Amino acid sequence: MIDLDFDRHHLWHPYSSLLSPLPTYPVVSAQGVRLRLEDGRELIDGMASWWCAIHGYGHPRLDAALRAQSARMSHVMFGGLTHEPAVELARSLLLCTPEPLTRVFFTDSGSVSVEVALKMALQHWRARGLPDKRRFISIRGGYHGDTLGAMSVCDPVTGMHRMFSGTMPEQIFAPRPACRFGDPWEERHLAPLRELLERHAGEVAALVLEPVVQGAGGMWFYSPHWLRRARELCDEHGVLLVADEIATGFGRTGRLFACEHAGISPDIMCVGKALTGGYLTLAATLCTDHVVEGIAADGSGTLMHGPTFMANPLACAVARESLALLAQGRWSEQVRRMEAQLSAGLSPLHGHPAVADVRVLGAIGVVELHAPVDLADIQRRFVERGVWVRPFGRLVYLMPPFVISVEDLTLLTSAVCHVVGRR
Numbered sequence: 001m002i003d004l005d006f007d008r009h010h011l012w013h014p015y016s017s018l019l020s021p022l023p024t025y026p027v028v029s030a031q032g033v034r035l036r037l038e039d040g041r042e043l044i045d046g047m048a049s050w051w052c053a054i055h056g057y058g059h060p061r062l063d064a065a066l067r068a069q070s071a072r073m074s075h076v077m078f079g080g081l082t083h084e085p086a087v088e089l090a091r092s093l094l095l096c097t098p099e100p101l102t103r104v105f106f107t108d109s110g111s112v113s114v115e116v117a118l119k120m121a122l123q124h125w126r127a128r129g130l131p132d133k134r135r136f137i138s139i140r141g142g143y144h145g146d147t148l149g150a151m152s153v154c155d156p157v158t159g160m161h162r163m164f165s166g167t168m169p170e171q172i173f174a175p176r177p178a179c180r181f182g183d184p185w186e187e188r189h190l191a192p193l194r195e196l197l198e199r200h201a202g203e204v205a206a207l208v209l210e211p212v213v214q215g216a217g218g219m220w221f222y223s224p225h226w227l228r229r230a231r232e233l234c235d236e237h238g239v240l241l242v243a244d245e246i247a248t249g250f251g252r253t254g255r256l257f258a259c260e261h262a263g264i265s266p267d268i269m270c271v272g273k274a275l276t277g278g279y280l281t282l283a284a285t286l287c288t289d290h291v292v293e294g295i296a297a298d299g300s301g302t303l304m305h306g307p308t309f310m311a312n313p314l315a316c317a318v319a320r321e322s323l324a325l326l327a328q329g330r331w332s333e334q335v336r337r338m339e340a341q342l343s344a345g346l347s348p349l350h351g352h353p354a355v356a357d358v359r360v361l362g363a364i365g366v367v368e369l370h371a372p373v374d375l376a377d378i379q380r381r382f383v384e385r386g387v388w389v390r391p392f393g394r395l396v397y398l399m400p401p402f403v404i405s406v407e408d409l410t411l412l413t414s415a416v417c418h419v420v421g422r423r
């Protein structure tokens with residue numbers, strides 16, 4: 001038996017209190033799209049373990065890649081050594097990401113990949129003799145991770161800037177793009193960003209954003225046209241563009257990378273989450289030759305970062321196999337089908353008095369409520385219906401593994417309709 005009492009008294013869970021912890025559910029195994037609880041109940045996973053498990057759990061090819069690599073070598077330091085899993089994963093990543101990206105820095109989590117992106121941008125301008133360009137513009141409603149640098153570019157309200165004020169660099173925030181995904185474009189939507197760039201370009205190293213889909217900061221889908229124009233503005237004002245594709249990357253929005261909706265390429269791109277198909281923690285920061293040339297302008301070109309577990313071979317091997325699965329292309333049809341089914345399955349909630357908005361893009365379905373949920377209560381009701389859905393604040397959302405069947409996705413959407421509809 002899993003010692004839940006010990007868990008409650010000694011373990012922190014994400015964003016949780018040790019004084020009054022919410023219930024946690026003991027999981028003993030996971031297969032396909034199902035999580036198996038200790039009491040034998042099975043839950044259909046609506047979360048893909050926070051965007052990660054795109055191929056489902058216990059995928060035979062990912063399992064095999066991991067076993068084969070662990071028989072050879074689980075880890076070696078990356079300082080002064082290199083190995084095939086890292087080299088071949090980098091090659092695969094550069095093949096599937098926008099062409100101007102040519103360099104890869106592997107890190108052990110998404111937040112750290114964002115820290116590396118910020119450092120790349122800072123070093124780029126410093127080495128080029130523009131050390132005043134050391135602030136960042138980011139977008140309200142954004143989420144970029146939990147380390148201090150990454151937090152500084154998160155939404156200042158949901159990112160708890162007040163709690164950590166004085167210890168974090170103060171950045172510049174543009175309003176969330178008001179133009180929704182699919183709405184006709186109007187140039188006036190760009191005015192706030194343009195004004196900030198005109199005023200601050202001399203002190204700004206980069207614009208940091210999640211392309212098209214803002215994830216944990218509010219699950220907001222905005223117009224790719226805004227992103228396209230933001231890219232142009234960055235070029236006009238000599239500001240780098242950092243695209244955080246940690247949540248959106250690897251097919252979730254219907255394109256392999258969300259930047260593709262706008263046909264743009266960033267100067268620096270972060271990937272993580274689904275990179276290993278949800279097996280191990282790994283992320284990467286990619287950049288262009290132009291960024292590297294800047295960093296090298298001081299004659300050294302040394303990027304000041306180097307995690308202990310950089311390019312862990314187990315994680316790289318399984319990520320490479322996950323990219324090989326994606327390269328077979330089935331994800332595209334799966335996500336298209338999920339998009340149609342999520343739209344239809346959640347449509348009964350349009351106009352419900354508790355519901356402010358329902359939106360779907362790719363394999364992401366969002367129900368925005370007027371009032372925050374009671375997490376412990378709603379979680380229990382979802383578990384009773386045999387599904388795993390974990391809302392936050394006013395958002396109840398689904399982003400299941402791409403391999404989910406029509407029947408299982410129907411069970412998920414009807415559980416959401418039922419649980420939300422009763423409020």
Ligand SMILES: *Cc1c(COP(=O)(O)O)cnc(C)c1O
Nearest residue numbers: 109110111143144145215246247
């Ligand atoms: C999850 C997430 C991060 C942070 O990644 P971790 O692996 O949790 O550190 C950063 N940016 C975005 C967009 C994310 O969704």
